Amino acid sequence: MQARLITLEGIDGVGKTTHIAHLVGYLSAQDLPVTTYREPGATPLGEELRQILKHGPPRSPLAELLLFAAARAELVSSRVKPDLTAGTWVILDRFTESTLAYQGALGAIPEKVLRAVCKAATAGLVPDLTLWLDLEPQQAFSRRYPLAGVLDAQNGGAQAATELDAIEQRSLGYFTRVRERYLAMHEAEPERVLRIDASGSVEETAAKIRKAVTKKLKSWNKRD
Numbered sequence: 001m002q003a004r005l006i007t008l009e010g011i012d013g014v015g016k017t018t019h020i021a022h023l024v025g026y027l028s029a030q031d032l033p034v035t036t037y038r039e040p041g042a043t044p045l046g047e048e049l050r051q052i053l054k055h056g057p058p059r060s061p062l063a064e065l066l067l068f069a070a071a072r073a074e075l076v077s078s079r080v081k082p083d084l085t086a087g088t089w090v091i092l093d094r095f096t097e098s099t100l101a102y103q104g105a106l107g108a109i110p111e112k113v114l115r116a117v118c119k120a121a122t123a124g125l126v127p128d129l130t131l132w133l134d135l136e137p138q139q140a141f142s143r144r145y146p147l148a149g150v151l152d153a154q155n156g157g158a159q160a161a162t163e164l165d166a167i168e169q170r171s172l173g174y175f176t177r178v179r180e181r182y183l184a185m186h187e188a189e190p191e192r193v194l195r196i197d198a199s200g201s202v203e204e205t206a207a208k209i210r211k212a213v214t215k216k217l218k219s220w221n222k223r224d
């Protein structure tokens, strides 16, 4: 079967990293060669940009968009495309849909500019399947910071004992808009951007992902 690009998406703390490990195991058990990368990161340039984006100086929305795009352009050209061409399946922890959701939720950049930058960064590469792990922002936050457990109702923001990075420290309203943008992408392409309810246990969510991927594998198998 031809190698496919699968991406995992969702607000932070939803469980992407956990479920990517499960998915790699599942695909490997079927003798499919598979590799995984995180975004931003996974290349020397991408890892430097990750540090800047998470812990660097303040930036404008457009500068933020272009920094994520630069990390993605490097990853796609140096890793993802060569892997797919060599027959290796690629699973990405975030991709274009993250930019459309997170940088879109800033509300400062016209949609057509967002999409044009994403298209340029990926050279038009679109995931074969995007698994959107959907969870209420409050629940995702308490998963990541179980001991903090505080949502500041007064300023609508998340507060934790742990230091939050530049994006994590945005308001609950921002993450609600990010989630709404994921929902809109799912509604626009329900067969490619699948919504996985991630509110259950790790095992329950892993079973939902396996079921969705098994169904896709069957349809890809027929097509190839």
Ligand code: Z5A
Pocket (backbone or CB within 6 Å): 011, 012, 013, 014, 015, 016, 017, 018, 019, 038, 039, 040, 068, 094, 095, 096, 098, 099, 100, 102, 103, 143, 144, 167, 168, 198, 199, 200, 201, 202, 203, 205
């Ligand atoms: N970003 C952007 O703005 N634009 C872009 O284009 C791109 C990214 C590509 C990257 O941060 C940041 O960049 C991210 C979006 C932005 N910012 N935010 N905010 P990152 O890579 O450091 O982190 P992340 O991707 O946002 O999330 P994460 O920390 O890696 O979390 P996760 O992978 O989704 O979750 P996890 O680590 O697998 O699980 C979290 C905890 O939940 C863990 O302790 C699990 O054991 C626990 N848990 C409890 N129940 C469950 C269930 N049911 N399933 C899974 N895990 C569970």
